[in-house]
Amino acid sequence: MKTQEEWVKVCTSDKLKEGRHVIREAHYEGVLESIIICRFKGHCYAYINRCVHMPKRLNCEHDLIFDITGQFLRCSMHGIIYTPETGTSQSTMCHGEQLKAVKVTEIENMIYLSDKRVSA
Numbered sequence: 001m002k003t004q005e006e007w008v009k010v011c012t013s014d015k016l017k018e019g020r021h022v023i024r025e026a027h028y029e030g031v032l033e034s035i036i037i038c039r040f041k042g043h044c045y046a047y048i049n050r051c052v053h054m055p056k057r058l059n060c061e062h063d064l065i066f067d068i069t070g071q072f073l074r075c076s077m078h079g080i081i082y083t084p085e086t087g088t089s090q091s092t093m094c095h096g097e098q099l100k101a102v103k104v105t106e107i108e109n110m111i112y113l114s115d116k117r118v119s120a
């Protein structure tokens with residue numbers, strides 16, 4: 001298990017508002033990846049930024065991650081929507097498939113990627 005000193009800093013809590021996201025490049029199992037960190041209903045969630053449909057970033061067409069309702073994450077390529085809490089596709093396309101979740105921890109006004117598979 002990683003210590004807090006080894007976690008990857010994302011940003012201070014105030015920089016990630018409700019219904020917003022930030023994207024951080026970090027290594028996941030040694031491979032540099034784009035990682036989405038979002039806030040939904042007060043909690044932070046993080047996912048590898050790769051759609052389950054094709055290996056595209058969710059923001060490949062524009063810089064939005066939440067859909068127009070603010071209730072789902074949405075891939076800008078073909079429109080698959082995902083529940084923010086679990087990264088599960090709610091669309092007919094790839095229904096039930098999940099984005100790869102990354103452990104995130106918010107503590108003392110700071111957000112970290114605390115996943116043991118993630119390094120800076």
Ligand code: FES
Nearest residue numbers: 051053075077078
């Ligand atoms: S690549 Fe994301 S919905 Fe098709």
